[in-house]
Amino acid sequence: MGSTHVNRRDLIKRTAAAGLVAAPGMGLLSSCASGGGENEDKVDKGKKSKDNPLAVNKDAKLEVVIFNGGYGDQYAKDNHAVYEKSFGQVEHVKTQKIRTKMQPRMVKGNPPDVINNSGAENMDIASLIKDEQVMDLEPLLDAPSLFDPSKKVRDTLLPGTIEKGQFGSDKMYQLNYSFTVYGVWYSKTALEKLDLEYPKTWDEMLAACAKAKKEGIAGWTYAGKYPYYFAFTLYPFFTKIGGQEVMKAIDNLEPNAWKHDAVKKAFEAYHELYAKGYILKGTPGIDHIQSQTQWNKGKALFLPNGSWVENEARKTTPKDFEMTVAPPSSLDKSDAMPFETIYAEASEPFMVPAKAKNVEGGMEWLRIMLGKQSTQNFSEQVSALTCVDGAAEGLDLKPGLSSAQQILKAAGENVVGPRLQDWYLELHKDKIGGAIASMMSGDIEPDEAIKRCQKAADDVAKDDSVKKYKR
Template identity: 40%
Template sequence: MSHTPSEPNRREVLRRIGLAALAAGPGAGLLSACATGGSATPTASGAASAVPTSAANPLGVDSAKQLEVVIFSGGNGDGYATKLHEVLYSKAHPKAKINHVATQKVGTQLRPRFISGDTPDVVNNSGPEALDLQTLVAEGHVADLTPLFEVPSLADPAKTVRETLVGGVYENSLIDGVPRVLQYTVAHRALWYNAKLFAKRGWQAPKTWQEFTALGEEAKKDGVALFAYPGQVGPFYQLWNLVYSAAKIGGNKVIVDIDNLADGAWQADAVLKAVTAWADVQRDFGDKAYLGLDHTQTQIKHLQDKVLFYPCGSWLENEMAKDKPAGFDYALAPVPSVTGADAMPYEAIMVGVSEAFFVGAKGKNPQGGMEYLRQMLSREGARGYTEMTKNLTVVNGVVEGLELTSAVRSAARAQEAAGQHIITDARFETWYKELFDHGQTQTNAVMSGRVTPEQFCAEMQKKADELKADSAIVKQTRSV
């Protein structure tokens, strides 16, 4: 089935989440369907809710049923669930007991449960051990979220849930043409640096690769690494960085071809140039010691100004809030232009949606699971999440008046500067988890110098070709 995302235009995402005025310049202030009834709500497994739907209960939730919620307790912790979203659900359904499970090992903890049939109702499928959604869908474990997207929104009852969300959210939910996953946050993936350090040293974020490496030479004199990523827990940070840098060189078609398992996609000239450029930076300005560290250890080094640039997503500031010193202000920079003929300008950054949630189709309370997501997408649920985690959600126009951090402001301004030059999100992480996991291993191999960039590309292409030839694997396609 075709999977066609909707890329945001110059002001679309900022406008829809209430940040259009923010990017206008320093000092700018923040900008400010009908209910169904009478019928039962079908679930993905074909069963129907025993509770009739109504304006007050459009998903037909049995308020007496227990709800189990599994949250990945990573950079955002799990307090937003226990202190906000679960509280909202309890207010709406006070008789329901909520079983809260927090874990940093989603796959290890949940895979045996799905095999045994002990399925949770809501899963925050994030982190290095995220479950393979394609496999779960094939086994009938992931609910069809069509009812959720079509019911009235709590953020704006005059609109459906789908109508209140940032463009691209619904498109990103589709697996085999059916909405299966809710991506809850707006994510910016680029390079993060200390704005206070750069101001103190009189440095500007480099726009060209020559400026980037020149800064690396200067930093090297002080024993500072130009760049680092965590090789133990978080090699996917750099895998993303390689793929999005390749898109900058060759355009978004590079990512579309990778996602579509197109012949030779991983051996395209743009991919080879991106991998070569980053491998050279690691060799000349990096420190192999970081390959043995996890993400928290590496991020501490970054906060200590022992690393200038760190590739990560918008959750970084909140993840390190307790450790961030007064002399550090997170700021986002696009990847410098790698060649003089890049298809996309320097300002281009990756803006997408992330933080995946799904409902267990074979759980004891799938209607309650969808209602939980609906509460998350309410004005109170979305606004509160941003206040607690410093991350923007996909709900339109709910952050008016919030005091935002330097990282969020920087990301919003970078997005505005990018305009229509948005690097599309890669989908193979969700579509073909085996390929993504293989990519992490190969990323560490090429960045440590154990294989050449050419070998990296060949190994990735070999794995992609294997998956393409495997008739047991359902294939996904996208056009843009």
């Protein structure tokens, strides 16, 4: 969410120059009608025991739908094999079109038992919860852990994981399985060839880009077709400049939150990358895979992304690339938070639909995925951390994931955890992403981008049909 994260994110389209109008059908699809009766084919519960704490019907089949993006789907197939040793057969479905394929089934009341609700076509989880379409996962949290049998599942999860799955209540509806570290990704080898170290201030960043440009290398590239990727570095950048209250105000849809001086400074800094010609030519028209490929080819130094990128880009990554992630550069010494501040969170969401046939089996499948065998398999296979504390310790990690683990440790408590993308999906992806896209392609100036972001946020704040959240 990693993850990717998409293809992870293939729906959001650049909208008219403003980027403020949803793509056709987006509004209709972003919420789920509560129609459809209870699933008449629900299986009976099994007998609860020490080995079956969730009372799974051992003869019942299970249907699991996996988003086939940056993490692929083999890790899920491996988890099926563990599940089937004690329980029924698993029907495996993979797709990149989660909303297109799953939304109709949610409406009709015959959803699968587990949905990996990720990618550009992820369903609006907040709307699904509002319509009582998603199971409360508290039974899973209170079940014995398969990672550490002396603890409950809830006591093995990294800080923020449970909160990330809560939406205005104390119940967890969504399990974010991966723990994603976002930041500025680069090749250590490429920097060394230019006799550069990673720039810790914005002046140093501009100087690095200028040096690269002289050698025919762009400073930056990014997923131009999915401009919300910029949030991975912009959100922590302006939070670093102005403090945690800046992002909190934006998440809470407070009036004039986007007009904070820290946001203005961050937007102006990023716009300077465009103005000085440090963006790879053609970037506004490429997707995440194309941007990663150009980056791997040495066409650009820096790429805003999440820690799923090491797995997603593995086919085009040179062996001597030394993929590395760093926090966004500080603006200057006046920043409210240290350079080490990063954006990291539990991501790659899974849910158990309320009207699924085999709810207990769905939760057990997730419990197994949180066990030692599956968490370590996931990290080794797709080069990503999981939400289980300490699960990657002792593993031989690839360079990118190793660096992600290092900067997460260095950040300590200086971790930014935005909620805008969870609570107001269309606002985050389409409208704010669209405004940033227009700014980074030179269509509008930073002041206009801020104005559009604020208007979009104000429109959501005034819309009584949208449930509001606070942190």
